[in-house]
Amino acid sequence: MSRNVSITLLNNEDARPVVQAIEKDNPACIINHLPSLVKVDMAGALRINRQTVEEILGREWNVQDIHLCLVSLSGEVEEEDDFFELSWK
Amino acid sequence: MAITRSKPKMGIKERYASMTRDLGWETSYQPMDKVFPYDKFEGIKIHDWDAWVDPFRLTMDAYWKYQSEKERKLYAVIDSFAQNNGQMGITDARYLNAIKLFITGVSPLEYAAHRGFAFAGRHFRGVGMRVASQMQSIDELRHAQTQLHAMSHYNKFFGGMHSSHLMYDRVWYLSVPKSYFDDAMTAGPFEFLTAISFSFEYVLTNLLFVPFMSGAAHNGDMATVTFGFSAQSDESRHMTLGIEIIKFMLEQDEANLPIVQRWIDKWFWRGYRLLALVSMMMDYMLPKRVMSWREAWEIYFEEAGTALFEDLSRYGLKMPKYYEVANWEKDHLSHQVWSTFYNYAGATAFHTWMPNDNEMEWLRDKYPDSFEKHYQPRFEHFIKEQKKGNRFFNNTLPMLCQTCQIPFIFTEPGDPTTTCFRETHYKGNRYNFCSDGCKDIFEQEPEKYIQAWLPVYQIYQGNCGGKEIEDVLRWYNFNLGEDNGEYLDSPDYDLWTQWKESQSRAV
Amino acid sequence: MALDIKTTIIKPKRHTYSHIAERLGSDRPASRYEEASFDVEPTSNFHYRPVWDPRFEIYDTARTKIQMEDWYVLTDPRQFYYGTYTINRNKMFEAAETQLNFVETRGLLANLTEADRTLVQKIILPLRHYEWGANMNNVQITRFGSGTIVTQATAFNAMDRLGLAQLICRIGLAFDAALADTDSSCLHATRAQWTDDELWQPLRKALEDSFVVEDWFELFVAQNFIMDNFVYQFVYTQFDDMLIEKGITSISLMTEIFRKYRADSSRWVNAVLKRAISENEENKKQIAEWVADWSKQVTPAVKALALYIQPEQADKAVQICEEAVQKHITAIGL
Numbered sequence: 001m002s003r004n005v006s007i008t009l010l011n012n013e014d015a016r017p018v019v020q021a022i023e024k025d026n027p028a029c030i031i032n033h034l035p036s037l038v039k040v041d042m043a044g045a046l047r048i049n050r051q052t053v054e055e056i057l058g059r060e061w062n063v064q065d066i067h068l069c070l071v072s073l074s075g076e077v078e079e080e081d082d083f084f085e086l087s088w089k
Numbered sequence: 090m091a092i093t094r095s096k097p098k099m100g101i102k103e104r105y106a107s108m109t110r111d112l113g114w115e116t117s118y119q120p121m122d123k124v125f126p127y128d129k130f131e132g133i134k135i136h137d138w139d140a141w142v143d144p145f146r147l148t149m150d151a152y153w154k155y156q157s158e159k160e161r162k163l164y165a166v167i168d169s170f171a172q173n174n175g176q177m178g179i180t181d182a183r184y185l186n187a188i189k190l191f192i193t194g195v196s197p198l199e200y201a202a203h204r205g206f207a208f209a210g211r212h213f214r215g216v217g218m219r220v221a222s223q224m225q226s227i228d229e230l231r232h233a234q235t236q237l238h239a240m241s242h243y244n245k246f247f248g249g250m251h252s253s254h255l256m257y258d259r260v261w262y263l264s265v266p267k268s269y270f271d272d273a274m275t276a277g278p279f280e281f282l283t284a285i286s287f288s289f290e291y292v293l294t295n296l297l298f299v300p301f302m303s304g305a306a307h308n309g310d311m312a313t314v315t316f317g318f319s320a321q322s323d324e325s326r327h328m329t330l331g332i333e334i335i336k337f338m339l340e341q342d343e344a345n346l347p348i349v350q351r352w353i354d355k356w357f358w359r360g361y362r363l364l365a366l367v368s369m370m371m372d373y374m375l376p377k378r379v380m381s382w383r384e385a386w387e388i389y390f391e392e393a394g395t396a397l398f399e400d401l402s403r404y405g406l407k408m409p410k411y412y413e414v415a416n417w418e419k420d421h422l423s424h425q426v427w428s429t430f431y432n433y434a435g436a437t438a439f440h441t442w443m444p445n446d447n448e449m450e451w452l453r454d455k456y457p458d459s460f461e462k463h464y465q466p467r468f469e470h471f472i473k474e475q476k477k478g479n480r481f482f483n484n485t486l487p488m489l490c491q492t493c494q495i496p497f498i499f500t501e502p503g504d505p506t507t508t509c510f511r512e513t514h515y516k517g518n519r520y521n522f523c524s525d526g527c528k529d530i531f532e533q534e535p536e537k538y539i540q541a542w543l544p545v546y547q548i549y550q551g552n553c554g555g556k557e558i559e560d561v562l563r564w565y566n567f568n569l570g571e572d573n574g575e576y577l578d579s580p581d582y583d584l585w586t587q588w589k590e591s592q593s594r595a596v
Numbered sequence: 597m598a599l600d601i602k603t604t605i606i607k608p609k610r611h612t613y614s615h616i617a618e619r620l621g622s623d624r625p626a627s628r629y630e631e632a633s634f635d636v637e638p639t640s641n642f643h644y645r646p647v648w649d650p651r652f653e654i655y656d657t658a659r660t661k662i663q664m665e666d667w668y669v670l671t672d673p674r675q676f677y678y679g680t681y682t683i684n685r686n687k688m689f690e691a692a693e694t695q696l697n698f699v700e701t702r703g704l705l706a707n708l709t710e711a712d713r714t715l716v717q718k719i720i721l722p723l724r725h726y727e728w729g730a731n732m733n734n735v736q737i738t739r740f741g742s743g744t745i746v747t748q749a750t751a752f753n754a755m756d757r758l759g760l761a762q763l764i765c766r767i768g769l770a771f772d773a774a775l776a777d778t779d780s781s782c783l784h785a786t787r788a789q790w791t792d793d794e795l796w797q798p799l800r801k802a803l804e805d806s807f808v809v810e811d812w813f814e815l816f817v818a819q820n821f822i823m824d825n826f827v828y829q830f831v832y833t834q835f836d837d838m839l840i841e842k843g844i845t846s847i848s849l850m851t852e853i854f855r856k857y858r859a860d861s862s863r864w865v866n867a868v869l870k871r872a873i874s875e876n877e878e879n880k881k882q883i884a885e886w887v888a889d890w891s892k893q894v895t896p897a898v899k900a901l902a903l904y905i906q907p908e909q910a911d912k913a914v915q916i917c918e919e920a921v922q923k924h925i926t927a928i929g930l
Contacts (some may be wrong), residue, residue: 003396003400010318010322036306036314036318064146064147064151064155065155067145067147067151067326068155068158068159068322069322070322070325071318071321071322071325072321072324072325072328073325074393076144076332077145077329078144079101079144079145079146080100080101080102081100081101088400104769107769107783107784108761108762108765108766109762111783111787112724112725112727112728112761112765113728114725114787114790114791116807117791117804118800118801118805119804119805119807119808123808124804124807124808126648130648148759148762149689149755149758149759149762150689150690150759150762150763152755153682153685153686153689153759154686154690156682156686157682157683157686158686160678160679160682160683161683163679164679174606177606197638200636200637200744201638203751204637204655204738204739204747207735207738207739207747207751208739210735210754211732211735211736211738211739216728220758223735223754223755223758224755226735226738226751227678227751227752227755230678230748231678231679231682233636234632234677234678235678237613237631237632237636238628238632238679241612241613244610244612244613245608245609245610245611245612246606246608246609247609250613251610251614252613252615253613254635254638255614255615255635257638258638258639258640258641259640259641264641264643267638267641267643268643268644271642271643271644271654272643272644274646274654275643275644275645275646275647275648275654276647277647277648537644537647538644540643540644540645541643541644542641542642542643547641566614
């Protein structure tokens with residue numbers, strides 16, 4: 001089995017559409033809602049697509065906006081205009 | 090020439106490269122080795138600086154955008170915390186002793202990191218690494234300053250927080266964090282990044298921040314929780330820098346491996362010894378516990394650290410030396426440290442106390458193999474004496490380890506009844522160590538560690554305000570009887586009791 | 597009853613940190629700037645000397661010839677600590693971005709003749725390397741300077757310079773985007789201009805010479821006072837005036853931030869120098885010497901640019917520039 005990657009976000013309005021997008025595009029992910037945090041674990045790789053977030057949000061979203069709610073992560077980061085991906089190589 | 094706006098935009102990678110890496114150039118009026126005099130002497134071989142890729146491609150405009158929004162939110166909470174007397178919402182005033190330890194022992198490290206990363210941000214000849222280091226440098230300044238602002242309100246009511254920076258320079262146990270960071274700052278830039286970005290931020294940081302921040306959350310400390318989470322969002326960038334620098338060095342030249350391994354061994358042990366202070370905070374200073382030191386060590390080091398080093402083994406890296414000793418010590422560390430600080434409560438800028446019955450039960454539960462057998466009897470003795478009016482204060486000065494500067498309080502690996510003691514001779518002098526890890530570090534660079542400003546020896550030499558303990562404590566700028574001593578005899582305790590009584594009367 | 601608690605029992609024991617109260621002369625509430633800045637840098641009992649330069653302690657006032665009884669008198673009139681600084685710069689750069697986008701989306705660069713466009717590209721774009729050099733020098737001061745009040749401001753200034761270097765890149769990208777029929781990038785061409793074109797060699801030489809200056813206060817004078825005053829006055833004021841006279845306003849829109857930044861940072865740089873000069877005669881003499889030295893080094897750089905832009909007006913342009921810089925020199929008390 002491949003190792004887990006994970007991303008921890010603040011449990012707030014900035015993060016909500018991101019978490020929804022993760023859920024939609026990574027159906028196998030495991031989401032833990034804590035009082036102030038949301039931690040998402042996923043085996044292998046986890047991808048956040050800009051387009052999905054924008055569809056949920058109904059407006060433009062920049063991949064780097066993730067810095068507003070990012071708390072911690074594990075895995076190697078790949079940041080592009082259209083997506084943010086965590087994986088182990 | 091036709092001018093239209095039809096040309097496609099550059100992708101983020103190319104765009105970022107043109108805005109960072111492309112800014113640098115080979116100097117020719119002055120030789121590169123004179124412009125960058127410090128990035129070769131450590132022996133790290135770099136063939137292609139441009140192979141460094143920063144995974145977070147933040148240009149300054151984006152940096153300011155996100156950071157300013159985070160700052161606005163943070164200061165709104167700090168303001169409302171003060172306006173609403175948030176200090177009254179914490180679980181118990183004992184909790185604040187963790188905060189005292191934090192502002193005197195951790196905040197100054199954030200500041201030191203700010204200056205240390207400025208060094209790295211100027212002296213690597215690779216532009217990408219410099220930009221990443223510079224951003225971390227001002228992030229660290231942010232942390233130091235937001236901590237001063239968040240804790241300023243507590244300082245208005247409670248002792249032990251009023252002179253954090255002077256205390257950092259002078260107080261005996263604060264030479265543990267100070268010598269740790271001085272060690273990193275006086276090393277070359279590659280070792281500095283290995284020490285702070287990798288060993289500390291990547292491998293050990295969860296053992297510092299998660300306990301402090303979750304501890305704050307569990308104990309009603311809104312101000313600390315907020316700056317903690319706000320700072321943590323910077324940490325994810327910092328941690329990434331830590332892992333990237335290790336991979337970069339190892340990918341550039343295989344001759345770098347033994348140097349990097351030696352640094353990782355050293356800085357794992359240095360960092361682990363520093364965390365001894367955190368272990369007692371977790372197990373003894375939080376009125377509402379989050380998890381035990383042992384549990385935290387198992388999750389964040391034994392599991393996460395092992396997985397990390399498995400991943401790094403493809404570069405030939407091994408687990409840091411003496412990690413087994415640290416694993417063994419998880420059952421003992423916090424208890425040994427707390428009883429030491431209980432003994433020396435007269436000379437600390439925070440209060441100590443003995444655990445109550447519920448807490449004793451929690452400790453037995455969390456440490457089934459060690460607490461009841463080795464530590465509970467000692468604590469029961471202290472409690473008995475304290476009830477008779479003989480609260481124990483140790484007024485002698487302890488001998489300190491030449492490397493980590495902690496007194497000789499740790500026991501032999503595998504034997505919790507024998508104090509661990511190592512020594513070595515160098516140029517006709519004897520030097521003492523708390524562990525094999527600390528002895529090894531000294532022996533790698535004796536010329537560095539013989540310089541150590543060991544507080545106890547400095548007191549004996551008369552460099553710390555005078556001959557009597559009281560002179561020394563005044564030189565530390567302690568308000569005697571207020572900042573130091575037993576918690577139950579402290580003004581903190583009186584004030585808290587008064588507040589709680591008037592609150593219950595109001596109800 | 598709750599009100600009663602507030603007034604009687606919840607009375608602060610002290611209003612600020614001890615060292616702040618000592619500086620303020622009494623225990624009264626302090627500003628965030630004061631609490632964030634005063635005495636944060638360690639001053640004594642360092643454990644080891646830097647292995648890369650054991651002549652000095654980790655922080656060492658002997659790293660400059662300038663002597664101050666107390667480095668914390670060199671306050672920043674803008675009172676920037678991280679929070680106020682970051683919020684301020686976000687606003688400043690957002691405004692610049694808006695102006696730049698306006699120029700781009702309205703296709704204003706299309707109004708330039710090829711000669712003008714080449715001129716602008718040649719004078720403005722290579723300055724991204726100058727800004728990067730200014731960043732390096734301010735980061736150097738941030739590590740080695742004395743007193744948080746000085747080094748936090750240089751840290752902020754260093755990041756300003758990286759931001760400005762990146763803004764010039766954005767201007768270059770705007771030019772590139774406007775040129776549809778070619779793959780060549782005017783932005784990428786700037787490094788070769790900076791390193792090889794005669795036009796830039798005097799400035800590059802002055803800057804590279806500053807990289808090896810050991811005394812951090814000299815570096816502060818050389819970079820933040822002399823080189824910046826000359827370069828900003830000449831390029832962002834005089835050259836810009838000339839473009840406006842020619843009817844070119846798009847460049848002025850895109851470089852407005854440089855004038856704003858300079859007005860802002862000058863207040864701080866001048867305040868620091870003025871206070872250091874008033875401290876004692878030795879400081880005054882030393883700073884005057886550095887001012888003279890570095891003026892001598894940077895004047896040929898300005899002259900080279902002036903000769904390129906308008907050879908017949910070059911002497912006059914340099915003279916105007918020197919006079920403007922002289923005003924700053926007088927303002928700091930020299």
